[in-house]
Amino acid sequence: MGLKGRGTIPAPFSKMRNRIGRFFYRHPGVEGFLFALPYMALWAVFLAWPVVYGIYISLFDWDPLRGSKFVGLANYLELFREPRFWNAVVNTFKFAGMTIPLILGLGFVFALMVWGWGRKRRGIVVVQASLFFPYLLNVSIVAIVWKWLLERDVGLFQHYLNSIFPSAPVFLTEPAWALPAIAVATAWWLAGYRMLVFQAGLEEIPVELFESAEIDGARPYHKLVHLILPLIKPSLLFALVLTTISAFRTFGQVLIMTEGGPGWASEVLALYLYRVGFDYFDIGKAAASGVVLLFLILVITLLGVRILGLKSELQ
Amino acid sequence: MKWIKRYGPYLVLYGVAFLWIIPILWMADTAFKPTRDIFSIPPKWIPSHFTTEHVERLFAEWPFARWLLNSLIVASFVTLGSLVVSVPAAFSFSRLHWKGRDAVFMFLLVFMLLPWQVNIIPLFFMMTKFKFLNTYQGVALPMIAMPIGVFLLRQFFINIPRDLEDAARIDGCSSLGVLLRVILPLSKPVLAAFSVYIFNYAWNEFFWSMICLRKPQMVTLPVGLKILQGAFEIDYGLILAGAFMASLPSLMVFLLLRRQIIRGFTLAGSGVKG
Structure with missing residues (x-):
């Protein structure tokens, strides 16, 4: 035809x-x-609409069984008056402040190590694979293993720490130490992925640059500060934004390792949201805290993109 | 001095790598030693005897095999679904022209940076209405809607030379033809990277899966482990046997396809830069 x-x-x-x-x-x-x-269509139904719907729910005293009542901003006001909410906000920022440098720092050092020393050495693959593998585990495995390592008296790390430093705290049961311990577990989990990304960045640097720097008599420190850092700055900044976002929505590790405890000492915003919504069934308030968290992340991301000049990176 | 220069780096590299996998070794160790050894002080590295009692209990008393199956179904569903919808969308955003395309894409970008799990409350009520709670499609659909795939693929499609497409069009190819015969054959590495990334994401997703899947028969591995851990706070033999068995599939696939997986994650993580 x-x-x-x-x-x-x-x-x-x-x-x-x-x-x-x-x-x-x-x-x-x-x-x-x-x-x-x-x-x-999928995006509109399962991603965009829930945001709108969440804002809608947050304006109600939501009760799907007995009927909801419009309450305006009352949920937000209640939230802002609640010390436990502010505690969760502060903990979220503290946690981000601890995990982000740990993850990026470890990832960068690992990348430098594997890239710098690995080029002419066999067996580097084993090292790279070992450092990366934890990233492939799910959050429950990571949290369970670390909870076990830090268990009082019988946990491997806790035991050796206490035998070297008898005054070392039992991390997960100590209000000041629970969150840092979770941050370390999180860094163990995620640093390997950053290593891969940074390593790719390092490999893109032309070898000639290093050769000419060496001819000019550059010390390793100079090469790091004047050559490596400026050249992989874009991937560092991009990783910074992504890591920040993931730090702000941390949930599983905290739920499994401490359940937010002792007391509320390690309760972060996502966990607070879960507790309010699914343990206390205060749906309107939980939705309101979800909106606050979303807003926080949005502001931080946009600020990050603006300040760090990442716009070109994203397009 | 010469000796240090030659072997020092090896020592540091292997030392760090060994320290890094101690938690994994300790998990495997705990999963296969008798309960008496698990709680011994000081910790016992070499078990008095090897036992599979914890693993046997795991499979006898818990639907662990079913959890594995659920994880596999959900992760495959998400990966396939994502490919099917994201590939044409990325193609459209990178190579076809329509009104408002770039504005729409910028909008998507903003949503890529927002973690969708924050929306669990509205999502939970939506899924209740759709009767999607405790179903595979309920967990999977929000993950399929993640923009990361569209973003990643678009980045790659954009850099495919225009000439190839023009040649195909002159030969009478429709847009669909261009996608299927020109773009896709050139994108195999990116499609593989994308699949690895999404599969791993869905396989490990926890927050939304825990909210959406409430029947013990329907949960995926991460949620199942949480149930296990919540039920027996101190039965570490059983809990770590669960954790070990849950990490075994990842470990085996990683050992088999290490190169491809590492390349995939590198591409997915840095490919965003183009």
Whole structure:
């Protein structure tokens, strides 16, 4: 039917095909939109709409069984008056302040090590694989293993620490130490992935640059500060933004390792949201804290993108 | 001096790598030693005898095999679903022209940076309405809607030379033809990287899975482990046997496909830069 070499297509279909083809040829915009449509529909229903719906719920005294009552901003006001909420906000920032430098720092040092020493050495793959592997474990495994390592008296780390330093605290039961311990576990889990990303950045630096720097008599320290850091700055900054976002939504490690305890000492915002919503069934307030958390992350991200000049990175 | 220069780096590298995997070794050690040894002070590195009692109990008393299956179904569903919707969308955002395309894409970008798990309260009520709680599609759909895949693929598609597409179009290819015959064959490494990334993400997702899946029969591995841990706070033999068995699939796949997986994550993590 006018389509030589395509004899396998039955006549009616080929006719339809032609008609559709002609339509799209005349309206290329429609076609482009149609390609994006399946994804956009999913996105609208399961990502964009929940944000709107969450804001809506946060304005109600939400009770799907007995009927909800519109309360305006009362949920937010209640939230802001509650010390436990502010405690969770402060803990979230503290946790971010501890994990982000740990993850990025360890990741960077590992990348330097594996890249700098690994080039002419066999067996480097084993090292790289060992450092990366924890990233492939799920959060429950990581939290369970670290809780066990830090168990009073019988935990491996806790035991040796206490035998070397008898005054060392039992981390997970000490209000001041629970959050740092979770931060260390988190760094163990995630640093390997940053290592990979930084390593890719390092490998992109042309070898000639190092050679000419060496001819000019540069010490290793100079190479790091004047050559490596400026050149992989983009990937460092991008990793900073991603790590920050992931730090702010931390949930599983805290739930399993301490359940937010002792007391509320390690309760972070995502855990607070979960407790309020699914343990105390104060849905409106939980939705409000979700909106606050979302807003916090949005502001931090946009600030980060603005201050660090990442806009070009994202496009 | 010469000796240190030659072997010092090896010593540091292997030393750090060994320290780094101690938690994993200790997990395996605990999972296979008798309860008496688990709680011995000081910690006993070499068990008095090797035992599989914890693992046997895990499979006898808990639907652990079912959890494994659930994880596999959810992760495959998410990976396939993502590929099916993200590839044409990324193609459209990178190579087709329509009104408002770039504005829409910028909007998506903002959402990429927002963690969707923060929306669990509204999502929970939506899924209740759809009767999607405790179903595979309920956990999977929000993950399929993540923009990261579209973003990653678009980055790659954009850099494919225009000439290739033009040549195909002159030969009579439709847009679908360009996608299937030109773009996709050139994108195999990126598609592999994307699949590795998404599969791992779905396999390990915890927060939303815990909210959406409430029947012990339906939960995925991370949530199952949480149930296990919550049920027996101090039965460390059983809990660590669970953790070990749950990490075994990742370990085996990693040992088999190490190179591909590392390349995949490198691409997914730094490919965002283009």
